[in-house]
Amino acid sequence: MDYLGKDIFSIHESLVNGDITAEELTRQTIENAKKNDEDINAFVVFDEENAIKQAQEIDKAGIDPDNVLSGIPVAMKDNMLTKGVLTSAGSKMLSNFKPIIDGTAVAKMKEAGTINIGKTNMDEFAMGGSTETSFHGKTKNPWNLDKVPGGSSGGAAAAVAAGDVLVSLGSDTGGSIRQPASFNGIVGMKPTYGRVSRWGLIAFASSLDQIGPLTRTVKDNAVVLNAIAGKDEHDMTSSNKEVPDFTANIDKGVKGMKIALPKEYLGEGVDKDVQDAILAAADKYRELGATVEEVSLPNSKYGVAAYYIIAPSEASSNLQRFDGIRYGYRAQDAKNLEELYVKSRSQGFGDEVKRRIMVGTYSLSAGFFDAYFKKAAEVRTLIIDDFKKVFQDYDVILTPTAPTPAYSLKDEKDPITMYMNDILTIPVNMAGLPGMSVPAGFSDGLPIGMQLIGKPFDESTLYQAAYAFEQNTDFHKQDPKMGGAQ
Structure with a gap:
């Protein structure tokens, strides 16, 4: 069973x-999935025993004909x-951590009748854009095994692209759902900040993190967001705004819709093939009746x-809790408490995580808070104001998802170059807006994604625009050579 060419509705x-x-x-x-994973x-770990037990219980109760997620792995x-299942955040620090609870999004997926088959690989503590910083080794792109799958949700995206599963949940702090979706030729949605509870998500940056679905099709994605969205009493940042049925108007088309194309997102540093794909997408929307x-x-x-x-x-601040005392990795050669803290963190964290902890601690220090953190917060407000102005006149913003297609695993990469790969996705997180990536073309056999950005809590319009494009193109129908499509 591979899921290439299939969707939730056909399996249901x-x-x-x-x-x-x-x-x-x-x-x-x-x-x-195990065969492909070679x-x-x-995947970091498969939860085979629990998954089969859950499937048997669903079979005993009977598949709910009115619930398309019932029995879907x-x-x-x-x-x-x-x-009870390893949750390591791609790190050595938590390589022995098995939680005693499910996070809210995980619990909601279970309540919806889905069956979790395992945990997908990621950059350590979600800090990276290529899934190369994972303690569990690098994930490869199913389209080309010499290329990165993106990150930090690279494993989640690769699992969907390879036909392992129809759905995976990822998290997005600066583009970590959308960029891997782009690199893998699938659909990835970062909902509005607060639309989905973060309770049970190991925190990277609490004002930016958001859980969202990665799927093969737009409609599948909307179905999954229906299941996981909503207010959660455990998460005070989750919104109490009513959750609509995101599939209700998905087929209404884009006639009369106003779409903005920001010139800054198509400038220097954006690959020519990526620019051409986005301009072609703009022409397709015009053809479908949008402005x-x-x-x-x-x-x-x-x-x-x-x-940054x-x-x-x-x-x-969030990673202060990993101290070698309560849970996670503990250094064995420490002679006193201070040495235990230092050695546990030095040995348990990778280079990228240490780099970001040092930058963050410096930015928050007494002598530099006003010069760095406060100024960055002010810039964030300016970015939010820019989006507000555009959304006074437009329904959706269209941009590339990433400046290039997937790049090589073998390339030597300096941190600054890596950080710049998120230049097109980061502003969406800074403003707390919904954004999604949809397949929009190819460059030398590698997928190109287009990003659609919406007004706060207006994921429905994004799905509507994305579905119209998907139904009038065939980019989403093309599969990598992995997973049975030889």
Whole structure:
């Protein structure tokens, strides 16, 4: 069982008709994912025993014909708490950590009838854009095993692209759902900040983190967001705004819709093939009846600089809890308490995590708080104001997701170059807006993603615009050579 060329609705029909049982589907899914993982390394751990037990219970109760998620195998990013199952956040620090609870998003997926087959690989503590900083080894891109899958949700995206699962949940702090979705030729949604509870998500930067779905199609993505969105009493930053049915108007088209094309997102540093794909997408929207006009988001260019003060500052605070005392990795050769703290953190954290902790601690220090963190927060406000101005006149913003297609695993990469790869996605997190990546083209056989950005809590319009594009193009129908599509 691979899921290339399939969607949730076709699998649901097979389950309802009795063509396959949830147990058979789960066993076949795990078998195929394990086979693919020999090449891709998308998974950190498989939860085979619990998954099959859950599938048997669903079969016993019967597939709910009105619930398309009933009996569907899924995967969870390794920074989401899963009861009794390793949750390491891609790190050595938590390489022995098995939570005693499920996070809210994980619990909601279980309540919806999905079956979690395992945890997907990621950059350590979600700090990276290529899934190369994981303690569990690098994940490879199913389209080309010499290329990165993106990050930090690279394992989650690769698992969907390879046909291992139809759905995985990822997290997005500066583009970590959308950029891997782009690199893997799938659909990735970062909802509005607060739309999905963060309770049970191991924190990187609390004012930026957001959980969202990665899927093969736009409609599948909307179905999953229906399941995980909503207010959570455990998370005071979760919104109490009513959650609409994101599939209700998905097929209404884009006729009369106003789409903004920011000139700053198509400038220097954006690959020519990526530019051409986005301009072609703009023409497709015009053809479908939308108005597409150039706009300016002048402060977006400062997004990366501000982000790499705010995010590390919040990370340095969040990661204080990993001290070798309560849980996680503990150094064995410490002679006193201070040495235990220092050695546990020195040995338990990787280079990228240490780098960001140091930057963040410096930015928050008494002598530099006003010069760095406060200024970055002010820039964040300017970015928010830019988006507000554009959304007074437009429904959706169209941009590339990433400046290039997937790059090589073998390239030597300096941190600054890596950070700049998030230049097109970071402003969305800084402003707390919904953003999604949809397949929009290819460059030398590698997928290109387009990013759609929406007004706060207006994911429905994004799905509507994305679905119209998807139904009038065939980019989403093309599969990598992995996972059975030889």
